[in-house]
Amino acid sequence: MQSGNNTQIFLELINQHKGIIHKATKMYMNQLEDQEDLFQEIVGQLWKAYPTFKGNSKFSTWMYRVALNTAIVFFKKEHKKLDKISLDHEFDIADINDNSHEKEEKLAYLYKAVRELNPIEKALIFLYLEDLSHKEIAENLGISEINARVKLSRTKEKLQQIIKNNGYEF
Incomplete structure (x- = not known):
């Protein structure tokens, strides 16, 4: 059972x-409702697993693992047909942090x-x-660093x- 202090932390x-x-949900789910469901599922899994977090890695690193594993399992359960969308060969996947409307639109198409x-490729791109x-x-x-590369x-x-x-x- 989680203590009140642990809950606040x-x-x-x-x-x-x-x-x-949010990034994991957008990569794995098409519809906003599905993204919200996955968000709740990830938070639930994080809560369940939180007592096992020992601090041997950064919280965010641990969180990535739990979020990705949860998203992969959730995606397999849902196994919804994915929408196809037209995308640009000039699309730069590394240049999406600008807040302009064009960048937001590109980000939506990237997702x-x-x-x-496939789920592993999604995890690679997410990370x-x-x-x-x-x-x-x-x-x-x-996996090994070379394999990741x-x-x-x-x-x-x-x-x-x-x-x-x-x-x-564009």
Whole structure:
């Protein structure tokens, strides 16, 4: 059972890092309602697992693992058909942090393109967009750093191909 102090700490940490959860939900779910359901599922899983968090890694690193694992399981359960969307071969997946309307629109299309990837590829792109190093990506996914590098490179190529094949243009 969680103590009141632990509950407050947990809520503060969730609030501080809720962007991680939002990004995971957008990558794995199409509809806003599904994203909200997944958000709640991730928070629930984080709460259940919180007593096991020992502080051997940063809270955000631990949170990535729980969020991604929960999203993958949730996605497999839901197994909804993904919408196809036209995307641009010029789309720069690393340049999405600008708050302009065009960048927000590109980000929305990126999430739709990412939904065409398999769950592991989605996790790779998610961690890449969070600016994690290859080493950190490898640790989060339980693979070697070299494997993370190769898989990430192939996944980025695949995502660019999806974008190119759909002919998205600005």
